[in-house]
Amino acid sequence: MNIGEAAQASGVSAKMVRYYERIGLIRAATRxxxxxxxxSDEDVHTLRFIRRSRGLGFSIEETAELLALWRDRERASxxxxxxxxxxxxxxxxxxxSLQSMCRTLRHLAGSCHGDGRPDCPILDxxxxxxxxxxxxxxxxxxxSTCNHSH
Amino acid sequence: MNIGEAAQASGVSAKMVRYYERIGLIRAATRxxxxxxxxSDEDVHTLRFIRRSRGLGFSIEETAELLALWRDRERASxxxxxxxxxxxxxxxxxxxSLQSMCRTLRHLAGSCHGDGRPDCPILDxxxxxxxxxxxxxxxxxxxSTCNHSH
DNA sequence: ATAAAGCTTCCCACCGGGGGAAGGTCAAGC
DNA sequence: GCTTGACCTTCCCCCGGTGGGAAGCTTTAT
Numbered sequence: 001m002n003i004g005e006a007a008q009a010s011g012v013s014a015k016m017v018r019y020y021e022r023i024g025l026i027r028a029a030t031r032x033x034x035x036x037x038x039x040s041d042e043d044v045h046t047l048r049f050i051r052r053s054r055g056l057g058f059s060i061e062e063t064a065e066l067l068a069l070w071r072d073r074e075r076a077s078x079x080x081x082x083x084x085x086x087x088x089x090x091x092x093x094x095x096x097s098l099q100s101m102c103r104t105l106r107h108l109a110g111s112c113h114g115d116g117r118p119d120c121p122i123l124d125x126x127x128x129x130x131x132x133x134x135x136x137x138x139x140x141x142x143x144s145t146c147n148h149s150h
Numbered sequence: 151m152n153i154g155e156a157a158q159a160s161g162v163s164a165k166m167v168r169y170y171e172r173i174g175l176i177r178a179a180t181r182x183x184x185x186x187x188x189x190s191d192e193d194v195h196t197l198r199f200i201r202r203s204r205g206l207g208f209s210i211e212e213t214a215e216l217l218a219l220w221r222d223r224e225r226a227s228x229x230x231x232x233x234x235x236x237x238x239x240x241x242x243x244x245x246x247s248l249q250s251m252c253r254t255l256r257h258l259a260g261s262c263h264g265d266g267r268p269d270c271p272i273l274d275x276x277x278x279x280x281x282x283x284x285x286x287x288x289x290x291x292x293x294s295t296c297n298h299s300h
Numbered sequence: 301a302t303a304a305a306g307c308t309t310c311c312c313a314c315c316g317g318g319g320g321a322a323g324g325t326c327a328a329g330c
Numbered sequence: 331g332c333t334t335g336a337c338c339t340t341c342c343c344c345c346g347g348t349g350g351g352a353a354g355c356t357t358t359a360t
Binding site for chain 3: 342354355
């Protein structure tokens with residue numbers, strides 16, 4: 001099977017298959033005499049594994065670890081489980097971060113008239129000195145330093 | 151004010167300030183005779199605006215649009231509001247995508263013993279034939295359907 | 301005067317890819 | 331046979347954002 005077929009069968013683009021080979025995520029494919037890469041069903045299976053892993057949000061490096069676990073018939077399922085749960089925690093952290101942005105924006109949008117007038121609490125807030133700005137003190141200092149002779 | 155001070159005052163690294171100038175997000179700073187960039191309080195304010203916008207998940211391009219809206223005293227607040235709400239929708243889509251991954255992984259982890267035995271439904275699922283396989287594409291739809299149906 | 305800190309530009313790296321050029325190979329149709 | 335088009339190869343550049351660092355100049359402090 002050529003790379004195009006393997007790509008279609010696995011759902012991974014040919015470009016990415018070459019990339020995965022180049023970075024060592026998959027082993028170098030055997031070649032025909034003319035240099036074409038040749039793939040087996042097992043290779044396709046691996047590519048599909050990678051695609052699924054990526055689809056679950058695992059990084060390439062994490063995917064490599066998952067692949068190693070997958071190939072290791074001696075691994076303890078506890079290892080896999082803890083690996084998965086660690087990733088769940090990472091995902092939850094990202095989700096919470098995005099939700100925080102979302103909450104803020106929804107709140108701001110809620111307090112914006114949304115009419116033809118230019119008055120806008122959204123921009124006012126973004127432009128405001130936030131209370132979470134640790135640099136506030138230093139800023140004020142820098143400002144006064146800058147305003148006067150420096 | 152030099153770039154280092156402006157960076158500290160705005161919370162944007164000096165590196166990023168130069169980058170923002172280079173890509174045209176901020177206008178080129180005036181220079182001293184020796185070539186040092188010089189920033190005013192207004193510049194710092196702009197940098198802080200950018201930092202806040204980025205912190206709310208707006209891309210640099212979106213941030214440029216927000217900056218334009220901010221500077222346009224004639225804009226309608228409705229424009230800002232719809233812009234913000236569009237971004238909220240983008241964020242929600244990302245959140246939903248991550249939550250889908252999370253649900254799947256939690257479900258898989260829940261069905262994994264997590265003991266010393268190698269048997270692991272997590273890896274089994276990732277290795278399963280899913281969508282992307284064209285030949286034998288009628289296997290465990292049950293598992294992924296379970297993820298989907300929540 | 302000298303050393304340190306800060307500034308400048310320039311290049312490289314990261315992740316996960318996409319686009320495309322230049323050139324070789326294969327299979328089908330005439 | 332020969333042409334054509336699809337496919338393959340390597341190679342390089344691009345993206346978003348950010349960090350690191352080298353080489354060299356300027357400013358400041360001692």
